[in-house]
Amino acid sequence: xxxxxxxxxxxxxxxxxxxxxxxxxxxxxxxxxxxxxxxxxxxxxxxxxxxxxxxxxxxxxxxxxxxxxxxxxxxxxxxxxxxxxxxxxxxxxxxxxxxxxxxxxxxxxxxxxxxxx
Amino acid sequence: xxxxxxxxxxxxxxxxxxxxxxxxxxxxxxxxxxxxxxxxxxxxxxxxxxxxxxxxxxxxxxxxxxxxxxxxxxxxxxxxxxxxxxxxxxxxxxxxxxxxxxxxxxxxxxxxxxxxxxxxxxxxxxxxxxxxxxxxxxxxxxxxxxxxxxxxxxxxxxxxxxxxxxxxxxxxxxxxxxxxxxxxxxxxxxxxxxxxxxxxxxxxxxxxxxxxxxxxxxxxxxxxxxxxxxxxxxxxxxxxxxxxxxxxxxxxxxxxxxxxxxxxxxxxxxxxxxxxxxxxxxxxxxxxxxxxxxxxxxxxxxxxxxxxxxxxxxxxxxxxxxxxxxxxxxxxxxxxxxxxxxxxxxxxxxxxxxxxxxxxxxxxxxxxxxxxxxxxxxxxxxxxxxxxxxxxxxxxxxxxxxxxxxxxxxxxxx
Ligand code: FES
Ligand SMILES: [Fe+2]
Numbered sequence: 001x002x003x004x005x006x007x008x009x010x011x012x013x014x015x016x017x018x019x020x021x022x023x024x025x026x027x028x029x030x031x032x033x034x035x036x037x038x039x040x041x042x043x044x045x046x047x048x049x050x051x052x053x054x055x056x057x058x059x060x061x062x063x064x065x066x067x068x069x070x071x072x073x074x075x076x077x078x079x080x081x082x083x084x085x086x087x088x089x090x091x092x093x094x095x096x097x098x099x100x101x102x103x104x105x106x107x108x109x110x111x112x113x114x115x116x117x
Numbered sequence: 118x119x120x121x122x123x124x125x126x127x128x129x130x131x132x133x134x135x136x137x138x139x140x141x142x143x144x145x146x147x148x149x150x151x152x153x154x155x156x157x158x159x160x161x162x163x164x165x166x167x168x169x170x171x172x173x174x175x176x177x178x179x180x181x182x183x184x185x186x187x188x189x190x191x192x193x194x195x196x197x198x199x200x201x202x203x204x205x206x207x208x209x210x211x212x213x214x215x216x217x218x219x220x221x222x223x224x225x226x227x228x229x230x231x232x233x234x235x236x237x238x239x240x241x242x243x244x245x246x247x248x249x250x251x252x253x254x255x256x257x258x259x260x261x262x263x264x265x266x267x268x269x270x271x272x273x274x275x276x277x278x279x280x281x282x283x284x285x286x287x288x289x290x291x292x293x294x295x296x297x298x299x300x301x302x303x304x305x306x307x308x309x310x311x312x313x314x315x316x317x318x319x320x321x322x323x324x325x326x327x328x329x330x331x332x333x334x335x336x337x338x339x340x341x342x343x344x345x346x347x348x349x350x351x352x353x354x355x356x357x358x359x360x361x362x363x364x365x366x367x368x369x370x371x372x373x374x375x376x377x378x379x380x381x382x383x384x385x386x387x388x389x390x391x392x393x394x395x396x397x398x399x400x401x402x403x404x405x406x407x408x409x410x411x412x413x414x415x416x417x418x419x420x421x422x423x424x425x426x427x428x429x430x431x432x433x434x435x436x437x438x439x440x441x442x443x444x445x446x447x448x449x450x451x452x453x454x455x456x457x458x459x460x461x462x463x464x465x466x467x468x469x470x471x472x473x474x475x476x477x478x479x480x481x482x483x484x485x486x487x488x489x490x491x492x493x494x495x496x497x498x499x500x501x502x503x504x505x506x507x508x509x510x511x512x513x514x515x516x517x518x519x520x521x522x523x524x525x526x527x528x529x530x531x
Contacts, residue, residue: 047381050381051380051381054381054384054385055384058384058385058388058468058471058472059468060468061466061467061468061470061471062388062466062467062468062469063466064466064467064468065466065467066463066464066465066466066467066469066470067467067470068467073467076467077467077470077471080467080468080471080474081470081471081474083381084385084471084472084474084475084478085474085475085478087379087381087382087475088348088379088381088382088478088479088482091379091380091381091382092347092348092350092379093347099347099348099482099485099486100347101344101347101486101489102347102482102485102486102488102489103322103485103486103487103488103489103491105485107322107323108320108321108322108481108484108485108488109320109321109322110318110319110320110481111227111318111319111320111321112318112319
């Protein structure tokens, strides 16, 4: 899999392909690494493109199994999960890639960190 | 005739604030048990090697042969928790009776695996043990001259379950059964379908602080409007009340009128709130938790002595979150392994899964705000600048835990 493969989305969301290539990753550790490296304008751009589409994306995913096998479905889930992780950094943390006034997130170890969606 | 169990049966554990003040006092509480490194050896002997400790859940080990190895430096040992062919979960020292090697090698503080054919084999010389403990076979057995295999099974540790939470007790003859040790806590929290919430997100970190600093930081709601101003903005009407004292344990309720939920959070939350599987289910709460069934209930926060918190929310607090647990494992006087686990019911579609990821991320972020204080607090206490903590009503779980700790350290009969 290359990041271009993550951009293969269901037709209705094909316009989000560049965002998917930029943000979608199968594991929490990979999504976190992208998040730590992102800056306020990155979060803002992701938010501005996704916020108006989130309802539709979730409505689509509600028709998909929890563990999608088909590539476009799985990529749609990956994009939603990438946004799930990134959105608070625009909406709550003023574009900061870290949670402000927090413990070093790199020292938090998720058991599931390398499990792929 | 025995009285029927009713919602009123736990009234004796409830306390008003004046009663709490009367019973636990209002004065400053010494930080000595946190500061003095010599206390740690006493804690090991009189608490961690004597009382029941939660080490696993039954649903982590669903099938015969499933095991978990857990490193417990606080008891100077590694333990093997394994489901036998008979379906029972047992705990053993992960120590080979030949010469002491680990029977199941492990990486990190927790390792999972599955024993094949109901046995585990020590890699050093190949001694084979049943998952129920007995020594089954020894390579070149004749060459030992004499070997009483019947006495050389894995060294078993007392192990019992409450609501699918697996507890062990290192005392070879525990003073109390698990049920007696939990006492009214078992009733207060009993009956909730914990085992249905098998989707778990576990985070851990090693903190440079005494374990009680971490425990205490997660034991009160006083900090929410300040520490969590970032992740829980505009938290309104927070109320920490409905205090209960339960022997060495205690509990209380967090109510909250709401917060300034971010727009995306509202959208993700809608997926979970709209589902009868994940939405708020106050009806599933045990009868004595939020007995008035107040709509602003967030979660019940207990302290199960010595090192376990089970926050029971039933979807009423963080969207879709069934409950979450914290544990604080001392590694030495000034080092603690913290474990936080979020439990959800399994997602039935991909939208629910994404929404759970969002809620999990938000809650993890709040935990990052909580843990930010711990090493600084410990450094402050170790500086010697303060001898006491000043505790307000909502910090009564801390006051109670500190008093309980003192009584165990003093060797009081429990
Ligand atoms: S130490 Fe285990 S077989 Fe020798
Ligand atoms: Fe907190």
